[in-house]
Structure formats: C-alpha cells, structure tokens
Amino acid sequence: MSRLELIDINKRFGGQVAVSDFNLTVEDGELVSFLGPSGCGKTTTLRITAGFESPDTGAVMVDGVDITDLPPNKRGMGMVFQGYALFPNMTAAENVEFGLVVRNRPIAERRARIAELLELFGLAHVSTSYPHQMSGGQQQRVALARAVAIEPGVLLLDEPLSAVDAKVREELRTEIRRMVTQLGVTTILVTHDQSEALSISDRVVVMNRGAIEEVGTPAQIYAEPRSAFTAGFIGAMNEIPVRVISGALGLVERDGRRVAAPGAVGLLDGDLALLLVRPELLEPLASSVAALNGDLTMTGNVEVQTFLGATTRLLLREVRARTDDPMAMSSTRRLAVDVPSANAGRWPAGSEIAVRIPVGASRVISDRSAASRQVGTTSSYPVAPNA
Amino acid sequence: MSSPSITGEATEEAIAILPGVHAREKAARRTGHARRTPVWAILVLLVSAVYFLLPLYATAAFGFSTGKHFTLQPLWDGLGDDGFHTSLWLSLLYSVVTTILALAVVAPTAYLVELRFPRLRATVEFLTILPFVIPPIVLVVGLSSMYGINSPVNLIASSLAPVLLIGGYFVLTLPFTFRAVDNALRAVDVKMLSEASASLGAGPLRTFIRVIVPSISLGLVSAALLAFTTAMGEFTLAALLGYPTFPVYLLNVNGFQPRMGEALVLVSFLITWAGVIALAAVARRTPGTQVVRGGPM
Numbered sequence: 168m169s170r171l172e173l174i175d176i177n178k179r180f181g182g183q184v185a186v187s188d189f190n191l192t193v194e195d196g197e198l199v200s201f202l203g204p205s206g207c208g209k210t211t212t213l214r215i216t217a218g219f220e221s222p223d224t225g226a227v228m229v230d231g232v233d234i235t236d237l238p239p240n241k242r243g244m245g246m247v248f249q250g251y252a253l254f255p256n257m258t259a260a261e262n263v264e265f266g267l268v269v270r271n272r273p274i275a276e277r278r279a280r281i282a283e284l285l286e287l288f289g290l291a292h293v294s295t296s297y298p299h300q301m302s303g304g305q306q307q308r309v310a311l312a313r314a315v316a317i318e319p320g321v322l323l324l325d326e327p328l329s330a331v332d333a334k335v336r337e338e339l340r341t342e343i344r345r346m347v348t349q350l351g352v353t354t355i356l357v358t359h360d361q362s363e364a365l366s367i368s369d370r371v372v373v374m375n376r377g378a379i380e381e382v383g384t385p386a387q388i389y390a391e392p393r394s395a396f397t398a399g400f401i402g403a404m405n406e407i408p409v410r411v412i413s414g415a416l417g418l419v420e421r422d423g424r425r426v427a428a429p430g431a432v433g434l435l436d437g438d439l440a441l442l443l444v445r446p447e448l449l450e451p452l453a454s455s456v457a458a459l460n461g462d463l464t465m466t467g468n469v470e471v472q473t474f475l476g477a478t479t480r481l482l483l484r485e486v487r488a489r490t491d492d493p494m495a496m497s498s499t500r501r502l503a504v505d506v507p508s509a510n511a512g513r514w515p516a517g518s519e520i521a522v523r524i525p526v527g528a529s530r531v532i533s534d535r536s537a538a539s540r541q542v543g544t545t546s547s548y549p550v551a552p553n554a
Numbered sequence: 555m556s557s558p559s560i561t562g563e564a565t566e567e568a569i570a571i572l573p574g575v576h577a578r579e580k581a582a583r584r585t586g587h588a589r590r591t592p593v594w595a596i597l598v599l600l601v602s603a604v605y606f607l608l609p610l611y612a613t614a615a616f617g618f619s620t621g622k623h624f625t626l627q628p629l630w631d632g633l634g635d636d637g638f639h640t641s642l643w644l645s646l647l648y649s650v651v652t653t654i655l656a657l658a659v660v661a662p663t664a665y666l667v668e669l670r671f672p673r674l675r676a677t678v679e680f681l682t683i684l685p686f687v688i689p690p691i692v693l694v695v696g697l698s699s700m701y702g703i704n705s706p707v708n709l710i711a712s713s714l715a716p717v718l719l720i721g722g723y724f725v726l727t728l729p730f731t732f733r734a735v736d737n738a739l740r741a742v743d744v745k746m747l748s749e750a751s752a753s754l755g756a757g758p759l760r761t762f763i764r765v766i767v768p769s770i771s772l773g774l775v776s777a778a779l780l781a782f783t784t785a786m787g788e789f790t791l792a793a794l795l796g797y798p799t800f801p802v803y804l805l806n807v808n809g810f811q812p813r814m815g816e817a818l819v820l821v822s823f824l825i826t827w828a829g830v831i832a833l834a835a836v837a838r839r840t841p842g843t844q845v846v847r848g849g850p851m
Contacts, residue, residue, distance in 0.1 A: 217749075217753060218752075219749055219752075238752070239749065239752040239753055240751075240752040240753070240754075240755050240756055240757055241755075243755070244753060245753065245754075246749070246750070246753035248746055248749070248750060250743065250746060252743070252746045252747055252749070252750035253750075254747065254750070254751075254765050254768075254769070255742065255768075255769050256765075256768035256769055256771070257768075265751070265754050265756070265764075266754035266755055266756075269754055269755040269756045269760065270755060313754065314753070314754075317754060317755060323753075
C-alpha cells in the first residue's frame with residue numbers, strides 16, 4: 168500500500184525529550200511494532216505519524232511525499248485507539264461507514280464494504296448495536312474495521328489490545344496479523360507488551376527514552392539482543408557477569424574457569440562483560456560435578472517455583488564455588504531456569520540444582536559499568552512482582 | 555446517618571445532565587442492596603413538596619374562584635385576551651431565538667476550550683458566571699448607556715432593538731448553558747473522538763456536527779432547557795427595555811385582573827413543564843447517550 172519514512176524526528180514537551188533522532192523506514196505492507204516501556208516515546212512517534220502532534224524537527228514521508236505539515240484528516244491513515252474511540256451515537260455499521268460517508272462514496276459501495284468488513288471481523292450479528300451494547304473485544308473489532316474501511320495507506324494501532332482481556336487479546340492478535348497480511352496494509356503497532364510485538368510483527372523497534380534502542384525481526388530481537396536494555400526488556404534474561412580474557416579468541420572467565428564464548432569476540436581483554444542467557448536455555452544437570460567439557464556451570468538453591476503452564480520457572484540463589492574472585496561480591500546472584508513442568512517436582516524449593524550455561528550459544532555484551540553494578544547487587548535478573 | 559454508599563466506579567459514573575436522578579438510581583442499584591429510605595429523607599421530601607406545592611395551590615385557589623366558589627371563568631378570560639396571545643408569542647419567539655443563539659455560541663466555544671485551549675478554561679468559566687455577580691438591573695443600565703439614544707450605536711430606537719433583549723437574555727443564560735455543555739463534554743473523551751473522526755478524514759466542522767454534538771446531546775438538551783426557561787421567565791430586562799413579554803404582561807394583568815393573572819400564571823407553569831417533559835423525552839430517545847460518564851455535577 169504505502170512506504171512510510173520517519174526521518175530525523177525530534178520532539179520535546181517542555182524540557183522533556185519525547186522523541187530523539189528517530190529514523191525508520193516501514194516498507195510497503197510491513198507490520199512494525201514500536202515496543203518499549205511507558206514514556207519511551209512510542210505513542211508520541213505514532214501521533215506524529217498520524218499528524219496529531221507535529222515534530223520539532225524531521226519529516227514524515229509516505230511514498231516519497233513529505234506529509235509533515237498535512238493535517239490528520241488529509242493523511243489517509245487509519246488509526247485504532249487504545250480506548251476504542253467508537254462514536255457512541257452510532258451503531259457498529261454506522262461507525263464503519265463514517266469514513267466512507269466522509270469520502271462521499273456511493274451508498275451501494277458503502278453498504279457492500281460495511282457488509283464485507285463486518286463479516287471479515289465477525290461482527291455481522293452486532294451491526295445494529297451501539298458501542299455500549301458491545302463487549303470490549305467487539306468494540307475493538309469495530310474500531311479495526313472502521314480504520315481499514317477507508318483503505319488507508321498506513322494503519323496505526325495505538326496499544327489496541329491493552330483494554331481487552333487476555334483470551335480476546337490473543338484472538339485479536341491473530342486477527343490483526345491475518346488482516347494485515349490479507350489487506351497488505353503498512354502497519355505500525357504501538358505496544359508495551361513484548362509478547363504481542365514478538366508474535367505478530369515483521370520487525371520490532373525497541374524504544375527507550377525517546378530513542379530507538381534497536382530494530383530487528385522478532386527472532387533477532389529475542390535471540391540476539393544488541394543492548395542490555397533490549398535483553399532485559401524482551402522476555403526474561405539472565406545476566407551473568409564474566410571477564411573477557413581474550414577478545415581475539417572469544418574467551419571469558421568466571422570463577423577461574425575459562426570458557427570459549429564466541430559472543431565475546433571483539434571485546435577488550437580484561438573488560439567486564441555480561442553473558443546473556445534465556446531461562447529456557449539453561450540446562451539442569453544430573454549432578455553438580457558434571458561440567459568437565461569446558462562448559463560453564465552454576466550451582467544454586469531453588470528459592471521459588473513459578474508455574475507457567477508447559478514450563479515451570481525456578482528462581483535460584485547461586486552458591487559460588489570460589490570467593491577470592493573480585494566478582495565474588497555478587498555471591499548472592501539469582502538465576503531463572505525454565506524446566507518442563509512435568510519435571511519440576513525434582514527441584515522443590517530449597518533443593519540444590521546445578522545448571523549448564525551454554526556459553527557458545529549465548530550473547531556477551533560489554534558492561535563497563537559491571538564492576539560498579541556488582542557492589543551490593545544481589546540480582547540482575549528482573550524478578551517479576553508475582554514471582 | 556450516613557448517605558447510601560456508592561462505589562468508586564459508581565461515583566465516577568455519571569450523573570447525566572438532565573436525568574441526573576435516573577443515573578444516580580442506576581448507580582445505587584449496582585451496589586446490589588435495596589436500601590430502606592431513611593425517615594429524614596421522607597421528611598425533607600414532604601417539607602419540600604409543601605414548600606413548592608402550597609403556592610401553586612394558593613394560586614389555583616385564587617385564580618379559579620369567584621371569591622366564593624370554583625370557576626374557570628378567569629382562565630377563559632385570560633386565554634381569550636389579546637395581550638395574552640401577543641405577549642406569549644413574543645416571549646416564545648425571543649426564548650427560542652435565545653436558546654438557538656446560546657447553543658450555537660456556547661457549544662462550539664466549550665468544545666474548542668476543551669479540545670484546543672484548555673488553559674483558557676478558568677477565564678471562560680469566570681466570564682460565564684459574571685451574570686451571577688452583575689444583577690440584570692446593572693445589565694440594563696449598561697445596555698441603555700451603550701446602545702441608548704445618546705449613544706453613537708443607537709440600537710434602542712432602531713428596528714434591531716430586539717437584539718438587545720435577546721443579547722441580554724443570552725448573557726443571563728451563560729452560567730447555566732456553559733456548565734451544562736461543559737459537563738457533557740468532559741464526560742466524553744472529546745479529544746479521542748475528535749482524533750478518531752479526523753483519522754477517518756472528517757474536518758473539524760463535520761467532526762463537531764456529526765460526532766461531538768450527538769455525543770453531548772443530553773448536555774445540549776439540558777442547556778436548551780435552561781436557556782429557554784431563563785428567557786421565558788425573565789422580567790427585569792424586558793420590563794426596563796420596554797418589551798411586553800409574557801412575564802411583563804402577567805404583572806400588568808395582576809394589577810387590574812388578579813384572578814385572571816393567577817390563572818395565567820398556572821398556564822405558564824404548565825407550558826414550561828410541557829417543554830421540560832418534551833425535551834427530556836427527546837433526550838431519552840437519543841441513542842448511545844443513556845449513560846454519560848463523568849464527574850458529579
């Protein structure tokens with residue numbers, strides 16, 4: 168449909184930086200998510216794209232045409248709002264029809280389009296219902312149908328699923344992906360929910376403090392995060408401090424044990440670094456003496472078990488092998504390990520467990536502030552409030 | 555005694571502008587407890603009823619009486635009087651024009667303040683309550699000086715003179731109309747609805763007429779009602795500017811035909827009530843506005 172370019176966008180509110188040096192090209196028919204914590208500038212960037220805010224500097228281009236100064240009603244972008252924003256005085260069908268009426272489409276065409284869209288979104292049975300008579304999921308479907316009814320060049324979704332319950336959210340997620348693929352509409356999805364971003368996007372833009380932290384496919388963002396922020400924000404991640412022994416050979420050391428870590432290639436010798444490992448990649452060992460093949464292992468006591476469905480997450484408090492290492496200040500480091508729920512009974516709370524850290528498959532990022540972070544740090548693993 | 559407890563959600567839930575009591579009842583019902591009406595509430599209701607109904611009864615007793623027995627003759631006399639017809643027509647005409655003017659000015663103003671100029675809210679609110687501070691008599695004196703025969707803008711002697719009266723009525727209705735519309739606007743997410751409409755291609759005027767106005771129809775009905783009744787019942791401006799409106803006529807009639815005057819007071823009361831009921835009925839039929847969210851009025 169359309170190729171969207173955001174070029175050098177900057178925006179401040181008062182003294183507060185909302186968006187900083189934002190550069191992105193969204194290809195025709197691509198679904199790109201803006202993902203980040205509250206206040207990271209993702210919604211502001213979306214609103215600048217829609218024309219509801221004007222950037223302090225920079226340009227918004229669609230198919231090579233600069234639309235930065237075009238009012239929102241002339242941009243031909245469909246938008247779905249966080250709170251649905253359905254017109255309360257109109258039925259579902261009338262809401263969908265509104266944009267077509269504005270465009271002076273003939274009545275026969277409007278009717279056909281309404282019928283088609285209500286059918287596509289499974290709304291035919293509520294076509295004459297008013298918004299207050301519909302469930303949250305139905306209202307959000309109407310909002311989606313209304314936004315795509317005008318055949319927008321670009322579709323903007325501002326946290327569209329945050330107001331619906333978990334089950335409906337999953338259904339709608341799939342529907343949005345299906346719809347974007349079917350209609351081929353260039354789409355931006357703003358979300359703070361990483362599973363939402365990872366599950367339906369072609370690419371994910373991770374944002375932090377108004378700037379792009381990194382851009383990549385969901386697989387790249389998840390498996391090969393390039394920054395500690397992304398690593399911490401996307402999914403659960405264990406950060407294990409190591410020291411780079413040889414940046415040329417990709418060797419790191421922890422507790423006196425040297426292991427090959429290809430991820431460390433290029434880092435400075437002697438630097439402190441963080442080994443990033445997903446909980447599901449840590450492998451429980453049959454015994455704590457098993458690590459003979461040059462692998463890194465850690466031993467800890469299970470503090471908490473959290474049932475996650477197919478897997479169970481064990482939160483370990485590490486028991487360090489040596490204490491004369493400078494990094495031993497962090498002797499109470501915690502690790503998260505995911506094990507199949509069927510086996511979780513083997514490691515009840517309080518029991519000891521040894522895990523193998525697959526160093527070869529892990530990311531290593533330089534952490535120049537690691538030394539200072541060690542002092543007084545008991546856990547680098549972000550413990551969920553409910554864990 | 556404590557007042558019936560209403561949940562946090564329910565207090566937020568609104569209190570629609572016209573059928574406010576209706577919304578409150580709904581909120582109370584949601585709490586799930588049928589409560590017994592406290593004795594003091596019944597007492598207050600009774601005292602209020604006596605306070606409001608007694609004068610009506612006295613008016614009827616005096617107006618529909620020869621002094622010794624019941625008669626409808628004063629009513630027939632009044633309804634047949636030419637002065638009654640002309641003054642009522644004049645009042646209705648000016649009140650309708652005032653109502654239309656009030657809605658046409660106040661609704662877009664309140665919308666723009668809410669959407670674009672929230673910082674001006676305090677100023678606009680202050681301006682709209684000025685009629686509470688400045689009595690109508692001062693308004694008349696001001697209007698006479700400004701537009702009187704000694705003024706360069708001599709409206710009073712021109713054919714545009716009714717503009718002065720209608721303008722005065724408009725000012726007097728501001729405290730009520732602005733508040734009614736503003737409350738309704740604040741109860742819906744005006745910004746989000748406007749943005750949704752714009753994203754679908756609608757310009758500001760279409761957005762206002764097709765999206766905002768229907769969303770705040772209860773507030774508009776309420777504002778219309780308040781503007782209409784204020785203008786219908788206004789006496790000072792009309793009397794001093796020399797317009798024989800219905801209230802002015804009633805006062806005159808009371809001087810020489812008191813029984814007929816009282817009978818016509820009841821007629822005016824019924825007309826006002828018919829208007830209130832008709833507008834309320836219209837409001838209830840408006841789709842999508844049964845529940846208006848917002849703060850308490």
